[in-house]
Amino acid sequence: MQIIENIYSILRSIGLVFMHAFHKRETVQYPDEKPYLAPRWRGRIVLTRDPDGAERCVGCYLCAVACPVGCIALQTTEDETGRRYPEFFRINFSRCIFCGYCEEACPTYAIQLTPDFEMCEYKRQNLVYEKEDLLISGPGKYPDYNFYRVAGLAIGGKGKGEAENESAPVDPRGLLL
Amino acid sequence: MATIYIDDKPYEVKDGQNLLQACLSLGLNLSYFCWHPALGSVGACRQCAVKQFKDENDKQGRLVMSCMTPASANIRISIGDAEAKEFRQDVIEHLMTNHPHDCPVCDEGGECHLQDMTVMSGHHDREYRFKKRTHINQDLGPFINHEMNRCIQCYRCVRYYRDYAGGRDFNVFASHDNVYFGRHEPGTLESEFSGNLVEVCPTGVFTDKTQKKHYTRRWDLQVAPSICVHCGLGCNTTPGERYGQLRRIRNRYNGEVNGYFLCDRGRYGYEFVNSAQRVKQVVYRRRDDAGVETVEKAVKGDVLRYLARLLADGATAIGIGSPRASVETNFALRALVGPENYFTGMTALETRLVSSMIEILKTGPARTPSLDEIGDADAVLVLGEDVTNVAPMMALRLRQSVRNEPMAVAHKIGIPDWNDAAVRGAVQTKKGPLFIATPAATKLDEIATSTYNAAPDNLARLGYAVANAIDPEAPTGDRVSAEVRQLAETIATALKGAKKPLVIAGASCANECIIQAAANIVWALCKTEHAAALSFTAPECNSVGAALLGGRSLDEAIQTVRDGRADVVIIAENDLYRRAKRADVDALFEHAKHVVVIDHSPTATTAKAEVTLPAAAFPEGDGTFVNNEGRAQRFIQVYVPEGDVQESWRWLRALRVATGKADVAEWATLDLALASVEEAVPALSGVRNCAPPPAFRALGQKVPRQAHRYSGRTAMRANINVSEPKIQEDPDSPLTFSMEGYRGELPASLLPSFWAPGWNSAQALTRFQEEIGGPLRGGDPGVRLIEPAAGSAPAYFGDAPKVFAVRKNDRLAVSLYHIFGSEELSALSPPLAERIPALYAALSPSDAEALEVANGDTVELRLNGAAWRAPVSVRPDLPRGTVGVPAGLAAAEFLSAPAWISVEKVSAT
């Protein structure tokens, strides 16, 4: 009895495989033909710029701490007006698992994963990307967000009380307030 | 003990607490802002609301502030009650209506009490749709950054700065939701304890400006338990490192030492470790026959072999230790050169002063109190010490001690200690007895009952007179003036009337009679059945350890070299030019054939050395310091330094191995080195126990130096090499340079930092204490090496000094101390260097008149051929016949006492 069942199963499998010859092809002729990758596909990580063209990353370290493999290291610094930005920003792509946690943690939309996976290297060392390699010239996804316009921190060109939804600074010496 | 019911569960709590304290001690989560364990409750923020019920049948209950409600027996409360929860959530929502959208760029982020409490209370949706009120920030000096928009008006800062630390230049301004916490105008905060605002403020209004320059989040810092090196009190600290650089110092609670706070010297003096000038390589200075010097970097092995050759062949080597080097380093030096060739590195006078303090504490009946106990004293006499500038945290404790006596008023009407506003209301401005007798006015004078400024000998005479007033058998000086006798009577009465009288003295006046006078006073008190305490300040972080180890003085070392009895001089972490006369030290360098200096920072001494070996600064190595209390405390390596840098004791051990005096296995670990210390020096027995040995494991695991959230471990060194290096070994402690290991209950001396789930800020501490404000679980770190002798008190010191006699031409040098500047290492730290005063020579008005000089005129000080010019500062508080010289800033000869200096006006030409 068992043996008959087994023979049936083998024949059925052969039949199913054979039927695939008449199905639509899933395999594409990569690299001549490129697959469609959705905009939210999680590939090569970039650092974006805000709508004003300045670096979006404020060096908050949240992406680094969210990264489960610890492959992001950075050092924050400030310009003379108090604006925070990363002095260096390094991703070791030989460790990155493209989980996208960094993008999720980023409060400024600076770090984004892109639909690109073509980054193989013969030398592992070449998979270490610095800020210059990561920074792109546009805002990527979320083109309108500018963290410094909402934050309370004063930076060059935006004093206290000039952020969105802020009133002018109070004068603590004013008696009638 | 009382039983209280929280959410229908009975709990045993200690009497005399409030509900918030009780809940936190029990490990329950309850949000709060304005209560602070050291500042008490005022009920200002309304964040700690709980429901209180009349009895088990009461289902209605009422909201009460847990920080303002005593945890009395059988009280029934609920933390989880829906109404209480909603109330707490609403409060935080209201507190945050104007809060900026700043966390990513806020230095408090990741250790923010406001973040923690927001998460704890469950507030997550902002409903307030109107504009946010904003404030202009102030520049508060080199230590503290101000970002006023983040304030939630809890009032902790003012309460700390004004009420607790006695600062005056900080306050709250304006009204309602405009209230502003800052100075009346931008400017440097004057308090020596301003840095604590960073930890007291639950938000990012006050943050560490020095850390901001190389900002790192708390979770990215590699930390280990450490000890402050900037004075003799040995406050416990937590240094944090990232990318091989020391990023900040935070307080590490030790219930018996510094408690919740640090002074600004301790907090901001760390940057000398990061200096580009640091000694980081073995340096060899070659001098050819023509005397031309070339400096070259040398290879470690070559230099060790060269030194081994020097030390062999029957050459005599002497070792000069240091009161700022660890016990291990001093001991290793002693072992290398032999006890007969080992010198403490302190001058004869300093050796004598510190040894006599130890002797007094060991042979007498008076106990030396811990720093914490100093705050419990209810009558204090300070003899000769400018406490604020010499032992800053002791001054902060004294500021609390004056509250003890008047507190009786509050106790009488049943106000508990934690009810801060009520206590302050009852006490008003009354202060308990504090008498300050110093050469010049000090900052603590403002809270003193009475003060007395006189030359050091006269201060000692006052001390003798006090002892005599307590016990007529105690000797007193001749010709004691009526005024001094009157003051002595007052002081004696106050000390006798107190429950915990305390006398503080030290080495600042470089006058042994003052130390003896202090001993006489406490011994007289002890004899008349008053349990008096005696506390000495110690000049440096390991002065007491160095003195316990013993050895001859620097003066004798110099003489030995001068006499040609030493070929090789090995100096460990000591800048001799800061201690002895320039001419003498020059002579030492001239006569010694070879000088080897081991140090971490460049000094005038390293500049002269033939071989300089790079030593580890405190966060780069392990060791033990003994503080003024005689408490041995361990500091554990925070990070592994680059290159050849290693602990001085390891260099000395390497030399011992190279010369064949020891085999390689000797002192392979710190613990083994300490075993030798204990064996050779009975006075130091116990040093080994101040932290568990390197073999200690908690559930088979080591203790991680890195937080479990430590980031970037596979990227931080990837630019150098994409393959991660192996974790560095630490042979000296049970800590590991890793995120992995045991995180739970640990001996307090090994706790790298205080963190608990949901508690990311410094407030996590309550989870590690036996009770709020009490000892850490398992006992506070440190081992006391000095305990009073049992039995009868030794005989009084006789012979008070003669009345100070003003000399016609010369003036007696009096060291005036500065919290910023007088200590060697912190003065090398750039943020602190900004606060170092300009040089001056202080004169009393009558001396200034006699010399025909006014403020700002230049005078020349001359002593034994050395000359020094400085502008005059006329100080009415200075006794006639003296000249005040800034300690640590002026040349050593003018500070060695008793120095009679000729002062002359330099006419402007």
Ligand code: SF4
């Ligand atoms: S989370 Fe975003 S803003 Fe923060 S450091 Fe990373 S990239 Fe920069």
Ligand code: SF4
């Ligand atoms: S104070 Fe706390 S909650 Fe406010 S911005 Fe800073 S980190 Fe965020």
Ligand code: SF4
């Ligand atoms: S500045 Fe900080 S401590 Fe002061 S009231 Fe505001 S939040 Fe509280």
Ligand code: SF4
């Ligand atoms: S009081 Fe002394 S030991 Fe304490 S922090 Fe200040 S300098 Fe350091």
Ligand code: FES
């Ligand atoms: S902590 Fe109780 S009211 Fe602020």
